[in-house]
Amino acid sequence: MTNKKSAPLFEKFKLSDLRHEIRKxxxxxxxxxxxxxxxSILGVTDSLMSGAIxxxxxxxxxxxxxxxxxxxxxxxxxxxxxxxxxxxxxxxxKFAEIPRTVFNAIYPSAAVIAPCIIGLFILPDxxxxxxxxxxxxxxxxxxxxxxxxxxxxxQIFFICKNALEGLSVAVPSMVIGIxxxxxxxxxxxxxxxGHLGFPxxxxxxxxxxxxxxxxIAALLIILYAVKSSRLRxxxxxxxxxxxxPVAEDIRHICLVGLPISVAAVLESSIFTVSGYLLTRFGSxxxxxxxxxSTVYTMAFMxxxxxxxxxxxxxxxxxxxxxxxxxKLCALSGFIVSSIMVIPFMFIIYMNRYxxxxxxxxxxxxxxxxxxxxxxxLGYQTQDPFFGTAMGILRGFKDTRIFMVLNIVILWxxxxxxxxxxxxxxxxxxxxxxNGIWAVIVSCYYLMTAxxxxxxxxxxxxPGRYLxxxxxxxxxxx
Numbered sequence: 001m002t003n004k005k006s007a008p009l010f011e012k013f014k015l016s017d018l019r020h021e022i023r024k025x026x027x028x029x030x031x032x033x034x035x036x037x038x039x040s041i042l043g044v045t046d047s048l049m050s051g052a053i054x055x056x057x058x059x060x061x062x063x064x065x066x067x068x069x070x071x072x073x074x075x076x077x078x079x080x081x082x083x084x085x086x087x088x089x090x091x092x093x094k095f096a097e098i099p100r101t102v103f104n105a106i107y108p109s110a111a112v113i114a115p116c117i118i119g120l121f122i123l124p125d126x127x128x129x130x131x132x133x134x135x136x137x138x139x140x141x142x143x144x145x146x147x148x149x150x151x152x153x154x155q156i157f158f159i160c161k162n163a164l165e166g167l168s169v170a171v172p173s174m175v176i177g178i179x180x181x182x183x184x185x186x187x188x189x190x191x192x193x194g195h196l197g198f199p200x201x202x203x204x205x206x207x208x209x210x211x212x213x214x215x216i217a218a219l220l221i222i223l224y225a226v227k228s229s230r231l232r233x234x235x236x237x238x239x240x241x242x243x244x245p246v247a248e249d250i251r252h253i254c255l256v257g258l259p260i261s262v263a264a265v266l267e268s269s270i271f272t273v274s275g276y277l278l279t280r281f282g283s284x285x286x287x288x289x290x291x292x293s294t295v296y297t298m299a300f301m302x303x304x305x306x307x308x309x310x311x312x313x314x315x316x317x318x319x320x321x322x323x324x325x326x327k328l329c330a331l332s333g334f335i336v337s338s339i340m341v342i343p344f345m346f347i348i349y350m351n352r353y354x355x356x357x358x359x360x361x362x363x364x365x366x367x368x369x370x371x372x373x374x375x376x377l378g379y380q381t382q383d384p385f386f387g388t389a390m391g392i393l394r395g396f397k398d399t400r401i402f403m404v405l406n407i408v409i410l411w412x413x414x415x416x417x418x419x420x421x422x423x424x425x426x427x428x429x430x431x432x433x434n435g436i437w438a439v440i441v442s443c444y445y446l447m448t449a450x451x452x453x454x455x456x457x458x459x460x461x462p463g464r465y466l467x468x469x470x471x472x473x474x475x476x477x
Contacts (some may be wrong), residue, residue, distance in 0.1 A: 149297060
């Protein structure tokens, strides 16, 4: 379907259409949010249980996570790309192509994971050679080596999870996420603390339990994909059958997924760099910034869950050839995200001292952290627009823009400006942590503006993104 003329940007929507789309988004975003929350609770549980053993074990998991996170984020780009790909095929009614496409995601995933596993197994010995505490280095290396066993299972889980969500099936992964949260506690008790005849391993035991529950999650979601009567009725089996590599499928998956991988690593490393810049201001400043970052990250789960739901609904509508419903989805996403986030962000800001008190009672840290919540408020003000605009882009499978903007805005602008404003007196004085936060928040506003500009362009020039499954689907679900 070609479209040489620019499409009109605005449409007239019936209130009933808007209500219908909002309901569909909420039904999808709710389970996704609970699944995201379960993953966060998993990490918090590991930290609390390791901290109860010793400071060294807590530090080993924290240090190991710093090394594991960028590697895992790079690997997960291909699974994250499966959501919009499956949504387009589902919207176009190409059910028979979905299982083959999902299976073909395994081939590039394996190609990406193999060197990452080797790197995680070998490089930590070299990277941690300069650590002054031998026990910390030893436990971190051991923890990471066990975590390498979790990486393939997590990749399989996220491929199936995102493919299922692309079909508007989000509850199974939510249920599995909750179950894994529960199972992780006894697993940690067995391997970290030493029960049922196993030795107490501390932080390396956390790596074992993480690998174990990751494989349980992968097997459970495969079992659902094979046995689901809902999928069987639609003629879709995204697991349980072998498919040979299809070059065109693999190329398409890589074009959508790999830019997400690169963008995720670039974005996460920005916060690593900003944390490193803050070290020269002392541990109290680092701790204060970490508290503000943690609160913001937890609050961001709401817009990111809505963003994923918007990307799936956008992909389905585009696959069905309906630009009308795609625009309706975009409007619904902006409305719902704003309604959900704006009251929440003021609650956080008004209760900032109580929230900081959950983390510390150090007066110095509290005095530094409290003003940072103004920047958290600034982040959250643009989050509904950032998340929804990003979801629309993913729904269009236009993921290279993430990579480009991360390079240009975050690394080309935010990093040098943060260093200049935060660490030098070129702007009149050394503005420290407040200056660094101000720069990063401002650059995210630029990212949001760029995302929205790109969304507008895509809505005006939708031709090659529209499917041909149901040409008249603008008036039907």
